[in-house]
Amino acid sequence: MRLHKLILVALKSIARNKMRSLLTMLGIIIGVASVITMVALGEGSQKDIEGEVASLGTNLLMVRPGSIDTGGVRGGAGSRASLTMKDVARLEKNATQLRWVSAEVRASGQVIAGNNNWNTTITGVSPDYLAIRNYAIESGTFFTARDSKTRAKVAVLGKTVADELFPDSDPIGERLRIRNVPFKVIGVMAEKGQSSTGNDQDDIIFAPDNTVLYRLSNGKTIHDISASAISSEAMDAAKEELTTLLRSEHRLATDAEDDFIIRDQTEIVEMATQVTGTLTLLLSSIAGVSLLVGGIGIMNIMLVSVTERTREIGIRLAIGARPFDILAQFLIEAAILSLLGGAIGIFSGLSAAWGVGSLLGVSAVVNPAVVLTTVLFTGAVGVFFGFYPARKAANLNPIDALRYE
């Protein structure tokens, strides 16, 4: 019998037992829906992270104090697990592979402007920081190298801070007190929005590095150094140069470990990807189990169907259906049942992904390859679990099948 006829027969038989078919498909539907949801959200959040990391800045390199924990002996004699403005100065002076360098000094505390107050983070950076991080000024100006040298008490506000402290007025030129130190607002940053981890990136105040270091922090150590390599090809060279310069500045012995850690975007992406990857794997295996259970459900219902339709099989065999025709008929029915479940699963999975995604602020990415793989896989599940019942049907003896009651 030709394929389209077989499909028609299968569809008719499925339609005859709508409720039963739906219940049978449920396992497959749940399995496929969870796979699709997981993958869509997993890939979506990964893409979000990648986008965010890219927006951190071009060719960004970040240096943090500390050594990579290898379980062995850490930093030798004379190593200081800290970064200072001297390190920054050394890099600015000697580095050839770096375009921009900026210290990052952070302090947090209460900020008061008139009757309003707000708790936030004050980050001390150099004027290069804007270029390193692809930040933009919305109004006013950013501070200059001179402001840094003179430890000028000027501040550039993130959007959130500006809105909180100056809800009704233009903050430029206004005064505010950060931990009782008076500052003058000279600019407002362009809006950045939320990060994938849910942090408000606009809840920030920028001030010159030295100002924060000496007026709000301990006057000695800084938290990070951000730098930009001269090009993406120069990333490795820049990393090497950074290492050499900082090791020499820190006077580390040749056999001593680095007392700082350099990260670039790819590493940051990898770290984030690893987490989502593990999560996806875990949830996918749960989905796999439910697909297995769904497949067994299909096998069960196909066995019932073969028994119920023994007489029909007998009639078909009697008028000349080959055993293979019967096998194909039941295999196709199982495959269609499974594929139909898969289709419903894909549809509900995508809806769920979009729903959950918009709820959590993560984008859902539809990967056609994943959808295709899922379709093929559910088809395979149907054929695999439908094979035993179908073979049972095909092996029936015509006269026994006709006599079956």
Add this chain to the structure above:
Amino acid sequence: MSEAQISLSHICKVFSLGDVEVKALDGLSLGIRQGEFVAIMGSSGSGKSTLMNILGCLDTPTSGSYRFESVPVETLNRRQLADLRNTKIGFVFQGFNLLARTTALENVELPLLYDRHRIVANPQARAIEALQRVGLGDRLDHEPNQLSGGQQQRVAIARALVTNPPIILADEPTGNLDSRTTLDILALFQKLNRDGLTLVVVTHETEVAKYAGRLIELRDGVLLRDEINRQPRDAQADLAVLTGEVSDEAA
């Protein structure tokens, strides 16, 4: 044509139900030539349906050999048997055996869809034609449960005819039909028979047997009688008389 189209020798069919053994066929030998019209009679339980099932390659004998067109059937595999049933034999079951929830047209079309050797160009047209021949041209889209017993029987006959097989095996094909429709079917059978079709018809009605050219009677699985009917009745002529009578009465 020396060899018979159908040749049975020493066929036994034993059904064992626990301790009890039922010998439905007991060493039956029989030859049927192409173009014969054979009526098989016998009391209920004498083994007629059992014989038909074996002839139709639906069942296998416990012992003995069956040659269909010189081929020993026991040497054929399941696929070859299926093809044989599909292309060589039209089978009308005692209990009709139509597919439920499937229209008369689809039921009749079905054997053509399983035919791999002669790809039929327009199976639907062939099925409609077969249904028209048994007088059911106006019941194409009726499902078995929407048809009377006699109509179902005629759908079963149409399904057996549709593949143009060289032999038709019919188990009580007129059991549910009135005398007028019975004559219709017998006239159709006789016409096909004249064109060379072999017919084996089981019946318990002596009247029906009179239209066959050969009469076989079974009793307890053995051949009781096997005789040639030199002057079979002509169903077409009887039909004319019958309709003539009807129109006479109407007048």
